[in-house]
Amino acid sequence: MKETDLLTVSEVAGRSGFAASALRYYETEGLISSERTAGNQRRYHRQVLRRLAFIKAARNIGLGLEEVRSELDLLPLGRTPTKADWQRISRDWRGRLDEQIQALERLRDGLDSCIGCGCLSLRRCAISNPGDVMATRGVGGAGFLPPLLRRPI
Template sequence: MPLRDEPRPQLSVGEVARRSGVAVSTIHFYEARGLIAAERNAGNQRRYAREVLRRVAIIKVAQRAGIPLAAIEEALRGVPHGHAATAKDWQRLSRQWKDMLEERIANLTRLRDQLESCIGCGCLSLQECPLRNPGDRLGQAGSGAVLLRPRAPRR
């Protein structure tokens, strides 16, 4: 166990990759995106604080839940580098992502229900099918290439 005055042991990129279960290239990618941070030693090798393992775990869980990387980046801005994420941090992060997941669940449920009503139909109607042509606004202007029709001259 290190004494209080001794620096905490740091991990190489290979150790972080092995312990977190991701590829070295993924660790480099996360660092390039600012999701994790490393220091350089005298030999210019990356060295990571042990806290980075928890950040990588949070990133992996969020990605598994389908959270876009941009949303993960934004959320992790509130967890400073070098700070071991706590249960309180996780609660804050998961609250931020909950609405996004609820919306995705609602959209997928709607899509599932639309699929069920469409099975066997085979029409793929350009005017009526909510799957093939959702929210068709141009179809209301008539058939054909309505965007290419010449406009009437202004008077």
């Protein structure tokens, strides 16, 4: 492979939309890889752009880093997702988005009962219990939320 087939950090950053620091981070986390020049500078194969596009899409869907890693690990030999891979994965993600949308709709509907209320009751207010404290006891409004929409306090 000619050295001109390899991309610099700034080229990859410019084309992918990720900051150079994000590229280093993803490389440290093993999601992408690079080669080093004789001067110890990073060079990326062009296919890294498709892998980064996949990472960006996954993050936009709301996948955490470990979930992104799991998806990428499913690909043989760590290769870049193909069109067929993407069709399978995007089908799965559609289900995930549907679940998120339904959870947000339930949350919005729960908010309707808060308007003019103001009780902020941990027992019955779905909005004031986002950490799902009461759900662990089998009661409480945070049951409105699936795990992926629950945020730690």
